[in-house]
Structures are given as structure tokens and as C-alpha cells.
Amino acid sequence: MTEDGHFAPERLELADLVCLTGAETARYAGVAIPNERDVAIVDLLRKARRTGGPGQLLDLIRPEVEAETLRTFALRMASLAVRRADPELLRMGLLAVSVSTLRAVDRHDDVSVLAPLWRTASLLRLDPAAEFAAAAAEFPAAAPLLSGWLDRPASLRELTVLGFHESADADGFRYAEDWAELSREFDEEFAHRSLLRRVTLPLLRRRPRH
Known part of the structure; x- marks a missing residue:
């Protein structure tokens, strides 16, 4: 409760992030879709x-732990959205x-997962550009x-340029990830950080964990 007697708005706490951690996250990418972690x-x-x-x-999230789980979840939702013809799953992804990506700005695999999401929008007969624009409006930090x-x-x-295929x-339906398919152009682009120069990401500081 605040000093003026009103209840403070609910916010996320570290305990809410249990679904993004744990020993099983190492196998999360390959397990059946959906599973309990997806729902959580x-x-x-x-x-x-x-x-x-x-x-x-x-x-709250760390690049090497929770952010990686979110990236994997996004790819899984791109697949599940196609199976269920569900735009909301695409938007969650x-x-x-x-x-x-905002917590792992040096990793090109976080950017590459946008390709399956873009493709899913097309498969659902949505306008991919409109979906991405709506996501940017909801979360301006990622605009x-x-x-x-x-x-x-x-x-x-294209999917294959970014290392994926249907x-x-x-x-x-499921997107398969194969870095052998990743185009030389994308690897070179990211190696020279040209994408990150074009996309001016905000400097984000994580709150210390206690």
C-alpha cells in the first residue's frame, strides 16, 4: 500500500521467472510443443x-539464462501458432x-528468430509488417x-538466410533450426555489427539480484 492509502500496482518479481530457469531449460528447444513451460x-x-x-x-532477466529461454519460447510459439492458426501465439512470440534481444544484444541468433515469426504471420494470412509494427507499439523499447x-x-x-526451414x-508443423543453412551474408553482417549500428538499442541496466 502506498503512503496515500492506495494499493501499489502489482509488478513482476523474481519468483515469477521460475518458468525461465532450471536444469530442464537446456532441453527445452527440442521437447514436444506445447509443454508446461510454454504455458507458464x-x-x-x-x-x-x-x-x-x-x-x-x-x-529481472539475465542474457545467458532467462533471455535464452525467451528466445527459444519465441521460436516454439512461431511453430505452435501455425499448428493452431492462432495469431495470439505469434504475438506472444x-x-x-x-x-x-534487448538483453542479449550481441547474439545474432536472437535476431534470426524473427524470420520464423515473420513467416508465421504470412502463413496465418496476416500482414507481417502490421504485426511487427503492432509489437513495436506495445513495447516501444523494441521498436x-x-x-x-x-x-x-x-x-x-527469408527463413533459409537466417538458418531455418519448415x-x-x-x-x-515445426520450424527446424540449422546453422549450416545460415547465409554467409547474415554471418558477415552480424560479424561487422552493421545490424546493431542500424538498430540503436537502448543501454539497459539490470537490477542487482539479492
Whole structure:
């Protein structure tokens, strides 16, 4: 409760991030979609939306742990959205990778996962550019990242250029990740940090953990 007698708005706490950590996260990318972790992360992102906004996650997550899980979740939601023809799952994936990339700005795999999300929007017969613009409006901190993606030539937004292809498992449609497919152009682009020069990401400082 605040000093004037009003209840303080609910915010995320470290305890809410349990779904982004744990020994099982190392195998998360390859397990069946969906699983309990997927459901828990959806709940986490919904809570972030209705409380202080997704930006509060930036104060809580670590690049090498929670951010990596969010990146994996985004790729999984790109696949699940196609299976279920569910635009909301696509939007959850966009939000997750936007947060992840802002906490892991030196990793080109975080940027590359935008390609499956872009492709999913097309497969759902949505306007990919409109979906990315809406995601930027919801989470302005990620607007430079998403705008940078929209500015890329169409040929540099293709799945194979970014190291992915469409596949399937026992449960249905699934994007497969294969770094052998990653184009030399994208590797060189990121090696020279040209993407990061075009996308001026804000400097973010994580709150110390106690």
C-alpha cells in the first residue's frame, strides 16, 4: 500500500521467472510443443502486460539464462501458432523475442528468430509488417529492433538466410533450426555489427539480484 492509502500496482518479481530457469531449460528447444513451460511463460507474459508492462522483465532477466529461454519460447510459439492458426501465439512470440534481444544484444541468433515469426504471420494470412509494427507499439523499447527488421530487403528476411526451414514432427508443423543453412551474408553482417549500428538499442541496466 502506498503512503496515500492506495494499493501499489502489482509488478513482476523474481519468483515469477521460475518458468525461465532450471536444469530442464537446456532441453527445452527440442521437447514436444506445447509443454508446461510454454504455458507458464504465456502466463508470465500476460502478467507482465497487465501489471507494469513487459519492460519490467528487462530488470529481472539475465542474457545467458532467462533471455535464452525467451528466445527459444519465441521460436516454439512461431511453430505452435501455425499448428493452431492462432495469431495470439505469434504475438506472444514476438513479445518474447523483443525482450530477449534487448538483453542479449550481441547474439545474432536472437535476431534470426524473427524470420520464423515473420513467416508465421504470412502463413496465418496476416500482414507481417502490421504485426511487427503492432509489437513495436506495445513495447516501444523494441521498436528500433523491429523497425530494423522491416527495413531489411525481402531476400534477407527469408527463413533459409537466417538458418531455418519448415519441417514437422509427430505433433505437426515445426520450424527446424540449422546453422549450416545460415547465409554467409547474415554471418558477415552480424560479424561487422552493421545490424546493431542500424538498430540503436537502448543501454539497459539490470537490477542487482539479492
